[in-house]
Each structure stands twice: as C-alpha cells, then as structure tokens.
Amino acid sequence: MKFSQEKLNKVNEIIARYPEGKQKSALIPLLHIAQEEFGGWLDVPVMDYVAELLHINPIEVYEVATFYTMFNMKPVGKYVLEVCQTGPCMLRGSDQIIDHIKNKLGIQAGETTPDGLFTLKPAECLGACGYAPMMQLGKFFKENLTIEKVDALIEDLKAAAKN
Amino acid sequence: MAVKLLLDKAHIEGIRYYDTWRKNGGYTAVEKALKMTPDEIVEEVKKSGLRGRGGAGFPTGMKWSFLAKPEGVPRHLVCNADESEPGTFKDRYLMEFIPHLLIEGLIISSFALGSSATYIYIRGEYAWIPDILEEAIAEAKANGWLGKNILGTGFDCEIYVQRGGGAYICGEETALIESLEGKRGNPRLKPPFPAVQGLWMRPTVVNNVETLAAVVPIINMGGEEYGKIGVGRSTGTKLISACGNINKPGVYEINFDLSVEEFIYSDEYCGGIPNGKRLKACIPGGSSVPIVPANLLFKTAKGETRYMNYESLSDGGFATGTMLGSGGFIVLDEDQCVVRHTMSLAHFYNHESCGQCSPCREGTGWMYKILKNIEYGKGKMSDIDLLWDIQRRIEGNTICPLGDAAAWPVAAAIRHFRDEFEWHVLNPEESQTRNYGIAHYADPREVVA
Ligand SMILES: Cc1cc2nc3c(=O)[nH]c(=O)nc-3n(C[C@H](O)[C@H](O)[C@H](O)COP(=O)(O)O)c2cc1C
Numbered sequence: 001m002k003f004s005q006e007k008l009n010k011v012n013e014i015i016a017r018y019p020e021g022k023q024k025s026a027l028i029p030l031l032h033i034a035q036e037e038f039g040g041w042l043d044v045p046v047m048d049y050v051a052e053l054l055h056i057n058p059i060e061v062y063e064v065a066t067f068y069t070m071f072n073m074k075p076v077g078k079y080v081l082e083v084c085q086t087g088p089c090m091l092r093g094s095d096q097i098i099d100h101i102k103n104k105l106g107i108q109a110g111e112t113t114p115d116g117l118f119t120l121k122p123a124e125c126l127g128a129c130g131y132a133p134m135m136q137l138g139k140f141f142k143e144n145l146t147i148e149k150v151d152a153l154i155e156d157l158k159a160a161a162k163n
Numbered sequence: 164m165a166v167k168l169l170l171d172k173a174h175i176e177g178i179r180y181y182d183t184w185r186k187n188g189g190y191t192a193v194e195k196a197l198k199m200t201p202d203e204i205v206e207e208v209k210k211s212g213l214r215g216r217g218g219a220g221f222p223t224g225m226k227w228s229f230l231a232k233p234e235g236v237p238r239h240l241v242c243n244a245d246e247s248e249p250g251t252f253k254d255r256y257l258m259e260f261i262p263h264l265l266i267e268g269l270i271i272s273s274f275a276l277g278s279s280a281t282y283i284y285i286r287g288e289y290a291w292i293p294d295i296l297e298e299a300i301a302e303a304k305a306n307g308w309l310g311k312n313i314l315g316t317g318f319d320c321e322i323y324v325q326r327g328g329g330a331y332i333c334g335e336e337t338a339l340i341e342s343l344e345g346k347r348g349n350p351r352l353k354p355p356f357p358a359v360q361g362l363w364m365r366p367t368v369v370n371n372v373e374t375l376a377a378v379v380p381i382i383n384m385g386g387e388e389y390g391k392i393g394v395g396r397s398t399g400t401k402l403i404s405a406c407g408n409i410n411k412p413g414v415y416e417i418n419f420d421l422s423v424e425e426f427i428y429s430d431e432y433c434g435g436i437p438n439g440k441r442l443k444a445c446i447p448g449g450s451s452v453p454i455v456p457a458n459l460l461f462k463t464a465k466g467e468t469r470y471m472n473y474e475s476l477s478d479g480g481f482a483t484g485t486m487l488g489s490g491g492f493i494v495l496d497e498d499q500c501v502v503r504h505t506m507s508l509a510h511f512y513n514h515e516s517c518g519q520c521s522p523c524r525e526g527t528g529w530m531y532k533i534l535k536n537i538e539y540g541k542g543k544m545s546d547i548d549l550l551w552d553i554q555r556r557i558e559g560n561t562i563c564p565l566g567d568a569a570a571w572p573v574a575a576a577i578r579h580f581r582d583e584f585e586w587h588v589l590n591p592e593e594s595q596t597r598n599y600g601i602a603h604y605a606d607p608r609e610v611v612a
C-alpha cells in the first residue's frame with residue numbers, strides 16, 4: 001500500500017506549507033487523503049504508512065485519528081449517510097429522517113447494510129442549520145431533506161452502485 | 164434602510180471570481196492598507212470598535228495590540244473557520260459566496276500583524292469549500308496580491324487552507340492551534356496566551372472569518388466611520404444565521420438597531436413562524452448562550468425593546484437576558500419541547516468534550532443521562548436540582564470555556580422552563596405522547612392582540 005505519485009506530490013506540497021521540522025502539521029490533511037485512497041477508513045497499516053511519511057511515531061497518528069469524528073476506525077459502507085441530529089436539525093424533523101433511514105435500510109445507528117452499500121452515522125451539528133434537516137454524503141451536503149428526498153437519494157445511490 | 168458592509172455585493176452574479184470582484188471595487192482596501200504602516204492599520208481597527216465575531220466579542224484592535232513581537236521570531240495569523248457551534252452557519256456563507264472578501268481581509272490583517280504564513284483552519288466537514296478558497300487565493304496570487312514583495316512593499320505573504328478532522332472543540336483557539344500542529348484538539352492551559360506563544364510557540368492571532376472580513380470595510384471607509392455605524396459598543400454590522408422554526412432560514416446581515424421582534428417577523432428577515440404557530444423560545448447566539456422564553460425576548464425585564472446587539476441581548480444578565488454570541492439564531496415554536504432540545508444539546512457537548520477536565524468530561528455525560536431520563540418519563544423531581552447542581556459545578560472550573568458552554572444551556576432551561584421539567588416528571592406517560600406546549604411563556608404578540 002502506497003500513495004500514487006500524484007498523491008505523493010500533493011503530500012509534499014502540503015508539508016511545504018509549514019516551517020522546517022513542523023511536518024507533523026500535515027497529519028490531519030494526510031489522514032483525509034489516506035482515508036479517501038484506502039477504502040474509506042483507517043486501518044493500522046494505513047496509519048503506520050502516514051507515520052512513516054511524516055517521520056513521526058505511529059502512536060502520534062493513532063491518537064489523532066481516534067480523536068476526530070471524520071476518521072473511521074472500522075470499515076464503512078460505500079456510502080456513509082451522516083445525518084445531523086443536533087438541536088436545530090431536530091427542530092425541523094431530523095429524528096424522523098433518522099428513523100426512516102433505519103427502517104428503510106434495516107440498520108441501526110453506526111451499522112452497515114449487509115450488502116456493504118450504506119452506513120448510517122448520526123452526526124453532530126454540521127453547520128447547515130438553516131437548511132435542515134440535512135446529511136453529509138461524501139464531500140457534499142444534502143440539505144432540506146424530506147422523507148421523499150431520502151427515498152430518491154437511496155434509490156439513486158443503489159443504481160449508481162450497480163453501474 | 165439597513166447598511167450592508169459585508170453582503171452588499173453578495174447578489175452580484177459571478178462575485179465569487181476575481182474579475183467580477185475587482186470590477187466591483189475589490190482589492191481597493193488592500194491597495195489602501197499596504198500604503199499604510201502596520202501600526203496605522205491596527206489603529207484603524209481599534210477606532211472602529213470592531214469586536215470579535217466568533218462568539219466572545221473581544222475588541223479586535225486590542226487583541227492585535229497584545230501580539231508579542233520578539234526580534235527574529237515569525238508571527239502568524241490564523242483564521243478560525245471551524246464554525247461548529249450549533250445554529251451557526253454564517254462563515255460558510257462568506258467563504259462559499261464571497262471568498263475574495265475574506266482573502267482581502269486576510270492580506271490586510273497579515274500585513275498589519277506581520278504574518279507571512281497565514282492559515283485558514285476550516286472545519287473538515289465543509290469539504291468542498293477549501294477548493295473555492297484555494298481558487299480565490301490562486302487568483303489573488305496571480306494578480307499580485309499575494310506571494311513575494313506584494314505591491315513592492317517588501318512584504319511576503321502566503322495563505323494556506325487547512326481542513327480539520329471533525330471536532331467542535333477545535334474552534335477554541337488553543338485547541339485549534341494544537342490541531343494545526345497535527346495533534347489532538349486539547350485546549351491549552353493559559354497563560355501563555357497565543358499572542359505570546361501560539362502556533363509552534365510563536366506569537367499568534369486567531370480571529371474569526373467574519374471578523375477578518377470586516378477589516379475590509381473598516382479600511383475602505385476608515386475606522387472612525389465604521390465606528391459610527393451601530394449602537395454604543397456594538398459597531399458595524401453582524402451576520403446572523405437564522406434557523407429553527409421560521410419561514411425564511413438563512414444568513415442575514417443586520418444593523419445593531421434592529422429589534423428582535425422585527426428580525427423574527429419581518430419579511431426582510433426570518434419572515435415569521437410557519438403555520439401560524441406561536442413563538443415559545445429563542446437561543447439567539449448559538450447553542451451555548453442561554454435560551455430565553457418569548458416573554459423575555461422582545462422586551463427586557465425592564466420592559467424596554469430588545470435589539471439585536473451585544474448590550475441589549477445581554478440586558479438583565481443570565482437571570483433574564485442572553486447573549487449575541489456567534490449570531491446563531493435558533494427559534495423554537497410552541498410545538499417544541501425544551502427538555503428534548505436541552506437533551507440534544509447536552510448530548511452534543513458530551514460528545515464534543517475533549518475529556519481533559521473531569522467536571523466537563525464527567526459532568527456533560529451525567530447531565531445528558533439525567534435529561535434523557537426526564538425526557539423519556541423516567542425522571543425524579545430531585546433530578547432537576549441535581550442537574551442544576553452539576554451545571555453549577557462545571558461552570559468556571561475547566562481549562563476552556565466548553566465547560567461553561569455546556570452548563571449555560573442547561574441552567575437557562577431550568578431557570579426559565581422549570582415547570583416543563585416538572586411536568587415531565589409528574590406525567591411520565593402523557594409526556595411521551597404530547598408536548599407541554601407554550602404554558603405561561605405566552606407569545607407577547609398574542610397578549611397584545
Ligand atoms: C468550545 C469553543 C468553540 C469555539 N468555536 C469557535 C468557532 O467555531 N469559530 C470561531 O471563530 N470561534 C470559536 N470559538 C472562539 C475562539 O476561541 C476565539 O475566541 C475566536 O476564534 C477569536 O476570534 P474573534 O475574536 O475574531 O471572535 C470557540 C470557543 C470555544 C470555547
């Protein structure tokens with residue numbers, strides 16, 4: 001397991017943003033790239049590889065990776081539905097959205113469907129309170145959700161996964 | 164007519180891009196500022212009365228003047244774009260739609276503070292925004308506003324965008340600095356303050372996105388003119404992100420002489436409450452500030468009109484007032500349950516506690532469990548006093564203000580809505596099937612009618 005040359009160039013570009021000897025600052029950006037490149041989660045060998053790239057101890061990577069919610073410490077589905085459940089979203093019906101997804105997909109919070117397609121990950125405030133209820137799907141937000149929009153989204157993703 | 168200083172150009176097609184921005188007066192502030200001395204810029208910001216827009220409202224000019232300047236040690240400006248306080252989504256709007264305003268503010272502020280490597284620390288979940296910012300930075304650089312020897316001044320400056328990894332606590336400035344150094348987001352003990360030992364132990368200023376954007380109009384119009392806009396010590400304008408049970412959620416630039424009532428009901432702003440529902444309560448400055456019932460929202464305890472500014476919102480202290488905070492304005496209508504909402508916030512703070520201080524780590528989890536019991540019909544009367552006692556013991560006893568931020572919402576909910584908590588305890592079954600409603604917090608508009 002190794003980054004492509006293109007990613008390695010990106011890694012070097014990021015490290016160059018910090019003063020000499022402060023390359024550890026690149027850790028979180030590198031973990032994002034690693035998670036994207038190596039299957040959506042951070043397995044121990046992946047974290048060790050990042051440690052090696054930054055010349056730091058593996059434990060320095062583990063303690064950071066486990067602190068931040070965006071890093072998955074176990075395998076996740078192809079699509080991770082991160083539905084905000086905090087106050088402002090709750091006021092606009094996020095509970096119903098989460099319950100609907102649980103029923104529709106037959107999974108609980110934090111679980112993945114048996115076909116490996118969907119993980120439901122309730123999230124805390126994502127900064128989209130005015131466009132609630134909402135979820136994060138990969139890089140983007142899906143906002144102003146309704147039950148119908150969630151149904152359509154899940155169907156679209158299922159279709160996309162087949163192609 | 165409301166004065167707009169930040170969003171005045173937001174409606175212009177293509178304003179995200181350099182050419183359009185420049186054609187509409189963009190980068191004139193940088194031109195002007197780079198002809199001034201750094202100290203003159205700090206002086207303008209002081210004169211403007213600008214107060215930090217990240218939540219605490221600390222005077223920006225004063226903060227800048229505290230920056231230590233030891234010989235031969237680089238200094239840094241860090242832009243706080245972590246924006247994770249529930250109810251707050253204003254910085255996102257600025258960065259997504261008018262990124263050059265922020266870049267301009269960053270160049271001027273970097274020059275004033277002597278930062279040649281400036282970092283924007285943006286919450287990791289805003290994953291598409293770094294692309295927008297980096298594009299704007301590249302455009303600015305291509306046009307000579309960034310890089311080496313800017314406008315022949317001898318000043319070099321680069322701006323870098325750094326994504327976080329998902330942690331509310333990284334909005335706290337010392338946790339942010341730790342995170343930027345590639346560590347867990349554990350707030351530091353102060354002193355030393357960042358102004359003396361911040362990023363990589365170098366003197367550092369951390370400012371909110373909106374604060375740094377406001378430097379642009381301050382330079383364009385002059386600090387004194389900026390200071391004339393507003394009311395008392397609330398100068399300039401403020402972005403408010405409005406959400407919850409209102410007809411028109413979104414980001415608004417307001418003037419500080421706008422009444423809270425007009426903000427909620429005018430069509431220019433929130434447009435009232437959907438479905439003819441009555442107003443129950445409001446959290447006007449992000450989830451950390453005290454919730455106030457409708458009867459204390461439009462008028463202060465003294466019966467004066469309440470306005471959307473620092474002083475008026477906090478009139479009456481925590482007993483009957485609240486705070487402007489970050490401007491995350493959350494409205495609750497009559498169908499909302501204060502116990503449930505408080506429980507949700509308690510879960511948030513428990514989830515986001517970094518775990519360094521026992522009152523915060525243990526107290527937030529304990530409060531959540533008790534609130535959950537009360538919400539689900541398993542609470543006891545003594546639980547309400549216990550909650551009060553726990554929040555009181557967290558407040559002021561922790562390394563960073565997250566402890567206070569977790570305690571205040573619980574305290575305010577009990578202070579103003581104790582009867583709703585008691586009703587849950589006394590009616591464990593009924594409370595599972597219906598909401599308590601509005602009770603005596605009658606919507607003041609209805610009383611008048
Ligand atoms: C728990 C916690 C979270 C915070 N989150 C943010 C945030 O997301 N954005 C922000 O600008 N300031 C946040 N702050 C305030 C910062 O610590 C700091 O005061 C601010 O960035 C200073 O900038 P300003 O003076 O321009 O407001 C937070 C503070 C605490 C205690």
Ligand code: SF4
Nearest residue numbers: 517519520523561563
């Ligand atoms: S108050 Fe809470 S979040 Fe802040 S340092 Fe202590 S444990 Fe961490």
